[in-house]
Amino acid sequence: MVSEVELKLDVDADAANAIEQSPWLGGAPRSINQRSTYFDTPDRALKAAGLSLRVREADGVWTQTIKADDDRAAGLFARPEWEREVPDGRPVLDDATPIVGLIGDKVDQVAKQFEIQVERRLWLVDWKGASIEVAIDRGEVVAGERSARISELELELQTGSRAALFDFARRLHEIGPVRPGIASKAERGYRLSDAAPNAVKAQSITLTADMTAADAFRAIVKACVRHFRLNEDLLKANRHADALHQARVALRRLRSAFAIFKALAVGDQSDRLREELRWLAYELGEARNLDVLLAAIDAGPMRDDVARAREAQYDRVEAVLASARARRLLLDLVQWIDDGAWLDRKKNREARSIPARLFAERALARFRRKVKKGGRDLVRVDDETRHDVRKDAKKLRYACEFFVGLFDGERERRRYKKFVAALETLQDQLGALNDAATIPVVLDRLGLSGAAGVDKNPPIRSDLILAAADAYEDVVDTKRFWA
Incomplete structure (x- = not known):
């Protein structure tokens, strides 16, 4: 061998x-x-x-x-x-x-x-x-x-x-x-x-009890890069909305990994990679907004206008993905996670060597506290606060998915399913609120504000807020699957 x-x-x-x-x-x-x-x-x-x-x-x-x-x-x-x-x-x-x-x-x-x-x-x-x-x-x-x-x-x-x-x-x-x-x-x-699939969802990540936090970080980043590249290839081949969505999910998971492992991801190079990932996610964002808008519009001239705008935006996405900047980012990321300066810095030496399970317990507790604190009185807070709760809930969910392999007891698995199901419901409700807020902005940018053809029975905003508040309470009340 x-x-x-x-x-x-x-x-x-x-x-x-x-x-x-x-x-x-x-x-x-x-x-x-x-x-x-x-x-x-x-x-x-x-x-x-x-x-x-x-x-x-x-x-x-x-x-x-x-x-x-x-x-x-x-x-x-x-x-x-x-x-x-x-x-x-x-x-x-x-x-x-x-x-x-x-x-x-x-x-x-x-x-x-x-x-x-x-x-x-x-x-x-x-x-x-x-x-x-x-x-x-x-x-x-x-x-x-x-x-x-x-x-x-x-x-x-x-x-x-x-x-x-x-x-x-x-x-x-x-x-x-x-x-x-x-x-x-x-x-x-x-x-x-x-x-051939239209898109590829994130695969499970193998983390084991003998891993350190550094080992886990490396495995997670590599898995996210793989998730992105699989969907990048499919996106270029078929321009399917699901491939774009999964490519963006992969980038969000990568950015969340940097936030979860912030004690390890230190130094100028990690800061630059974070900014480049933010740039690439932004470049794919407008195309995704147009996909969401298309799904809410009835057939007719307005939908045709949005479809043309969508194709133009996908042209831009294709050009961005083909750019030297995007390709260099992926090469830099693959090298950095495997052989970067973060592996030798004194500043993060203790954090790198923490057992992966102990690191996971602390990270999951930290993000749960953020969701719990930010979501209090979700009915009365402003849209920006609700958006922050949505982002923190995503990070918590991704952390759950990253670390689940470290919690493989029967009771831990049962609790994991219930906890993640409650998080998914909260994300869905907050996501629907975000879509409702985004559609008018995108229409205005296209010069189509007030035009007929948008879904005539959109969810009522107050109902979405109440549903999100109920989902938040479920998350807070659901037992943790970690220590």
Whole structure:
């Protein structure tokens, strides 16, 4: 078993060509044609166990590889893998692999699921004291009757520092646009086998009792980056409102993580990342407002005007996501969380080393107090105060979702479900109030104030406020699931 340190980057065909022709790769590459067949059971038992199994043929040699993929990682992977030569294209599954122990009798059901053919070009680059293997993969994934092109760049650190690895990635970014990769080839094949989703919701995050607060922060940020990148790709492909919404949710979760872990996220670089995340969230916000407005408008000329404005705003979103600033933000974030100065600062040394569960208990209690204090007399406070309560309730909910894996007792799980359900109701009511306040502002900005066509039976504002106050009381009365 070996451990890789690898930076996976998504590139389009033009960027891959430009990078290959640059002087930084240092001469002619070594070229390998690879044909990889991926295996699983019909009910995807290996995928459910977090494993991928492939048999790859290159130059007449068959190599079996089992990888423990971290579905929550983004860009940088440190993953175990089991590799051996096999006689032919069929896998050899015995006690030398983890598969038999994980799926038991189902091992007899393991069969081909999809195939990936790529031309891999390899260079070995010396960069600032590091030895980096550069691989550009071009090819195709085939699952039954469906197929999709592959264009990827992988930087694998052989020796040297991770800082040098990222520095080299930035140099390549100057030549052609690159983004942190979030999908292994196995994931690409599985997705091709399934119906393409309109959007991807946040996945659960694996936190364990032996983690420190720093470990938890790193896992959470990587999961949020992955959530964003999955929906960024879908948004570019389908312009679906759900993909935009989930991309914004991912950014909100990232920003909440910085607030939750504020004792750890110290220094100028973390401040800059927070501001850049705020900028990107803002840029996506107007398109989301127009999606909300469209859902409230009847068919007719006014809806057509809003639809045109929506398409123009999505054009802007697409341009923002394609910008060097947005791409640089993601690279900086992936590097910072894994190798940033926050990991070595004296100021946050104690906070970094706190057991993750103890940190979670304190953070959850802190945000619950903020919601409890801000929501008192919710009927009589002003809109700004209610908006602040909404933001604090979101942070508390995200904290609950981030940390739930640390509270896995039966009673803790029951209480978690009730607590989060009460929070969701409060968010829904406060969100409806926010939408009701936002729609007139957006109409005015479009020059459509007073026009006919908006939902003629919108929720009554006073009813929404009363419902939000009731939901607040439920949150306060619901038992905590943490200590």
